[in-house]
Amino acid sequence: MAEERGALVEFEDLAVSYGLVQALAGVSGAFPPGPTGLLGPNGAGKTTLLKTLLGFLTPDRGRMSAFGLDPTREPLEVRRRLGYMPEQDCHLPGMTAAGYVAFAGELSGLPRDEAISRAHEVLYYVGLGEARYRNVETYSTGMKQRAKLAQALVHDPDLLLLDEPTNGLDPQGREEMLTLIRDVATRRGMSLILCSHLLKDVERVCENVIVLSQGRVARAGTIRELTGARRQVFDVRFKGDAAAVLTDLKDQGGEWREEEDGVRLFLPDGQGPETVFRLAKEAGVQIRHLRPGVETLEDVFLRALGHEIQG
Amino acid sequence: MPIHDQGYRRYEARGPLREIRFWPITREALRMVLSKRAFLGLLALSFLPFIVRAIQVYIVTRFPEAGRVLPVDGRLFGEFLNQQVGFTILLSIFGASGLIANDLRTGGILVYLSRPLTRRDYVLGKLGVPLALSLAVTLVPGLLLYAVAIGLAPDQFLRWDLAWIGPAIVLHAATISLFVSLLVLAISALSRSARVAGLAFFGLIFGLEIARQVIQNAFGRAEAMLLSVQADLQSLGASLFGLPIGDLALHWAAPAAVLVVVALLCLAVLRARVRAVEIVT
Numbered sequence: 001m002a003e004e005r006g007a008l009v010e011f012e013d014l015a016v017s018y019g020l021v022q023a024l025a026g027v028s029g030a031f032p033p034g035p036t037g038l039l040g041p042n043g044a045g046k047t048t049l050l051k052t053l054l055g056f057l058t059p060d061r062g063r064m065s066a067f068g069l070d071p072t073r074e075p076l077e078v079r080r081r082l083g084y085m086p087e088q089d090c091h092l093p094g095m096t097a098a099g100y101v102a103f104a105g106e107l108s109g110l111p112r113d114e115a116i117s118r119a120h121e122v123l124y125y126v127g128l129g130e131a132r133y134r135n136v137e138t139y140s141t142g143m144k145q146r147a148k149l150a151q152a153l154v155h156d157p158d159l160l161l162l163d164e165p166t167n168g169l170d171p172q173g174r175e176e177m178l179t180l181i182r183d184v185a186t187r188r189g190m191s192l193i194l195c196s197h198l199l200k201d202v203e204r205v206c207e208n209v210i211v212l213s214q215g216r217v218a219r220a221g222t223i224r225e226l227t228g229a230r231r232q233v234f235d236v237r238f239k240g241d242a243a244a245v246l247t248d249l250k251d252q253g254g255e256w257r258e259e260e261d262g263v264r265l266f267l268p269d270g271q272g273p274e275t276v277f278r279l280a281k282e283a284g285v286q287i288r289h290l291r292p293g294v295e296t297l298e299d300v301f302l303r304a305l306g307h308e309i310q311g
Numbered sequence: 312m313p314i315h316d317q318g319y320r321r322y323e324a325r326g327p328l329r330e331i332r333f334w335p336i337t338r339e340a341l342r343m344v345l346s347k348r349a350f351l352g353l354l355a356l357s358f359l360p361f362i363v364r365a366i367q368v369y370i371v372t373r374f375p376e377a378g379r380v381l382p383v384d385g386r387l388f389g390e391f392l393n394q395q396v397g398f399t400i401l402l403s404i405f406g407a408s409g410l411i412a413n414d415l416r417t418g419g420i421l422v423y424l425s426r427p428l429t430r431r432d433y434v435l436g437k438l439g440v441p442l443a444l445s446l447a448v449t450l451v452p453g454l455l456l457y458a459v460a461i462g463l464a465p466d467q468f469l470r471w472d473l474a475w476i477g478p479a480i481v482l483h484a485a486t487i488s489l490f491v492s493l494l495v496l497a498i499s500a501l502s503r504s505a506r507v508a509g510l511a512f513f514g515l516i517f518g519l520e521i522a523r524q525v526i527q528n529a530f531g532r533a534e535a536m537l538l539s540v541q542a543d544l545q546s547l548g549a550s551l552f553g554l555p556i557g558d559l560a561l562h563w564a565a566p567a568a569v570l571v572v573v574a575l576l577c578l579a580v581l582r583a584r585v586r587a588v589e590i591v592t
Contacts, residue, residue, distance in 0.1 A: 054425055056587040076328055076427040084425040090418035093409075094343050100422075106335045107426040109328060118322065137417075151422060156322035188321075 007032050008159050008191055009053060014062035016048050023048040025215040026062060031159075031193055035185040037202030037223075038195040040212035046195045047087060049212070050161050054079060067158065080109055083157030085148045087164040087195075091136040097123055098132040101150045108155035115154065122150045126180060142173035149180065153190075160184065160192035166201055178204045211300070219300060226300045231255075232271060233293035237262035244283035245276075252279075257302065262289065266299070332428050336436025341443060344406040353405060354447070357398035361452035364391050365459050372464040383460070383467070385476050389552025392453055392483050393545045399445040399487055400516050400541070403495040407441035408512055409505025411496060411585065416503040424587035434496070434581050441495050445488030453480040483548050490544060490570055497577035500584035516541055533561050537569050544570070 007030035016024040024045045038046050051057050053066055055075025064071055071078045092100050098119055105115030123132040126146040131139070136147050145165060152160055165181060166174040182205045184190050194205050202209055202223075209226060211219040219226060238245065242263065246256055252275065255266040267275060273290060280287050344350055364387065371383040414420040423433050457476055460468045468476070495512050502508040519539045526535035536542045543566035548554065550563035 051588055054587070056424070076429070079425060080325070080328065080427040082425070084421070086418065086421045086425070088418045088421075090421045092419045092422060093413045093417050103335065103339055104422055104426070107332075107423060107428060109326065109427055110322070112335075114322075121320065 009064070009066045009193075011049075011052075011064040012062055014049075014052065014064055015060045016045075016052050016057050017060055018048075023215055024052070024059075027212070027215070027217045028062075029210050029217050029220050031191075031210075032208055033191045034208065035182075035192050035194060035206040037206035037209040038193055038212065039197070039199065039202055039209055040218075041197055043214075044197075044212040045215040046197075046212055047163055048215075050084070050163055050193070050195060053161070054082065054084060080155075081158040083152035083155065083160045085152040085160070085162045085165055087167060089144065090148060091144065093137060095136060096133050097128055097136050097139070097147050097150070100136050100147065101154050104151035105154035110155055118154050118156075119150070122154050123147075125153070126150045127176070141168045142170070142177070145169060145173070145177060146180075149177075153184070158191065160190055161195070162192060163195045164197070165194070166196070166198060174201075181205050231269065232267040233299070234265045234267070234273060234276060235259065235262055235289070235291045235293050236265055236276060236287060237289035238280065239286040239288050240284065242283075242285055245279045245285055248279045248283065249276075255303075257299075264293065264299070328427055332432045333436035333439065336423065336428075336433065337439030337443070340410060340437065340440045344440060344444070350402075350405055353401060354444070357395070357402065357448040358452060360391060360394050360398075361456060364456055368456070368460050368463055372467070383464075385473055385479075386552050386554050387460075388453060388457060388476055388480050389483070389548050389554045391456060392449055392480065392487065392552075393548045393554075395449045395452070396487055396491075396541055396544050396548075398448045399441075399491045400512075402444045402448060403441045403491050404509045404513055406444050407437075407492070407495045408499050408509035410437045410440055411499040412502045412505045412508040415500070415584075420585070421587055430582075430585050434585055437499075438492055438496055441492035442488050445491055446484060449484035449487050450481065453484050479551050483551050486547060486570075487544050490540070490574060493574050493577040494540065497580040500581055534565075536561055537565060540570065540573060542566070 009031040011030070012028045013026045014024055014028070015022065015026050027045070027049070038049065040046050048057065052059060052064060053071055055071040055078060058072055066078045067081055069078050092103065095103065098116075101123055102112075102116045102119035105118055106112055110118065120129075120132065123129055126149050128143060128146050128150065131143065136144065139147060145168070149162075149165065152162075162181065166177050169177060178201060181192070181194065185192055185205060192205075194202055196202055206223065208222050209220070210217060246263070249256060249265065249267075252271065253268040254271070254275075257264045257266075265276060273292070276290065277287065345354075367381050368383055368387070371378045371381055411420075414423070420433075423436075424430065428436075454477070457468070457480060494515075495508075498512045498515065499505070499508045502511065516539075520541045523535045523539035523542055526532065526538070536546060546561065546566045547563055547570070
């Protein structure tokens with residue numbers, strides 16, 4: 001088992017398959033307290049990991065523990081301490097938001113009176129206070145997402161699982177949802193797993209990140225560790241055949257990735273723009289634009305996936 | 312800080328898991344079903360036969376000569392319950408055909424199954440709805456009718472040789488209710504539309520009943536009865552209450568076996584369809 005002190009969720013050599021399709025191929029890792037991002041492209045196994053944690057899926061091999069409990073053997077105890085906001089639409093037809101969230105609280109084990117009282121509080125908290133007596137089916141996508149968050153929060157879980165919470169939201173709605181999630185994590189002190197393929201969403205909220213790719217853990221660590229100043233980054237536009245420059249760069253330990261309007265260069269620590277100018281001069285290529293950049297989570301993510309960086 | 316922003320607070324009073332976890336599901340679904348006026352109208356209508364039978368009992372106890380035309384004995388209760396089968400089916404169509412179908416359509420099933428609930432809790436919670444509705448129009452009026460009969464004619468009904476009536480009412484009402492509830496729930500689990508599930512349930516019950524009648528009239532084969540679950544239920548009632556069996560002339564074990572097989576199939580369907588994860592292989 002991953003030796004992460006105080007981790008809420010740990011998993012080791014976890015393999016899960018749907019029939020012949022292997023969704024998780026022996027992943028190991030841990031989710032520490034606080035907000036953690038679970039990143040990966042579609043089909044990477046993010047939702048499968050969450051569903052295994054919820055006890056919906058039985059692993060083919062490996063182990064998983066949440067709060068020291070095995071989700072396969074004690075799914076009810078585990079689920080009681082989890083709040084789950086699924087990716088897809090989920091509401092109960094014919095119910096107002098207040099009724100829906102109170103009912104969700106009651107299903108989680110809250111006494112009825114307490115569930116009703118908390119439902120109102122949580123709906124105000126997520127910004128649906130004024131609309132809480134409206135049928136959820138009449139809500140906009142953004143409001144439905146908030147109602148989904150409210151039903152996941154109502155019983156005050158120890159760990160909140162958010163599966164693509166900004167799906168289908170316009171930029172403003174996405175911003176508001178991320179602000180809300182960040183507030184849940186920071187001001188309310190709730191641990192959460194933010195599962196997303198949108199890197200910026202994770203960067204906004206999380207301190208730790210696990211990157212999944214093709215059912216395996218590609219990278220894991222704090223965002224600072226993953227995006228720290230290990231490499232110099234430059235966005236460059238060349239005039240002429242840049243292939244020779246890039247080949248020389250590779251020999252010097254650098255990496256690069258083609259972007260829409262140029263090339264993003266990653267130089268090893270200790271090398272700067274002078275290296276780029278020198279290599280360009282040697283290859284007889286003009287530099288039309290050079291701007292220092294910061295290695296983003298997207299860079300880390302793409303490098304972790306192993307097929308975007310040309311080096 | 313706006314007052315509403317002060318709202319969210321931690322909840323520290325988490326207790327042990329509930330023993331009976333399905334009840335909130337049944338209660339909430341019943342509340343929603345019973346909030347529809349049209350449905351309440353149908354429910355009220357299904358008590359009409361009870362009123363008619365109660366009047367029949369009253370007339371016969373007051374005017375014994377009327378008993379030659381409208382005999383009042385143990386068979387009355389069997390006839391009454393068999394008559395109520397149609398109402399349990401109608402109430403199930405309008406009150407229960409969307410119970411699982413709607414949850415599958417809206418993803419609501421995840422709201423349940425991501426909580427400390429098992430799939431069995433979920434199915435039991437949903438099953439409680441058609442079961443309660445069916446018992447409300449079979450068991451409750453059946454026992455009430457028996458009480459009315461005892462109240463109006465204690466000499467006639469409060470006898471040891473008729474003591475079987477009470478348990479027979481309970482047994483037949485429970486059989487009808489449980490079977491119809493399982494069937495409507497299984498059909499609901501096979502669709503994502505309440506309307507489609509309702510039509511399928513209606514088609515299955517009444518379509519098979521029509522097919523039974525056609526086959527039975529054309530070929531005179533009593534075995535055709537096994538085709539229709541409605542006829543099977545009524546046949547069991549006829550055996551239990553000693554009613555004239557007419558064209559339902561098969562030993563009670565045959566329809567009982569059919570009902571058991573169908574009920575097991577329903578459980579298999581529910582087991583396969585009520586899942587938090589849809590697995591396509």
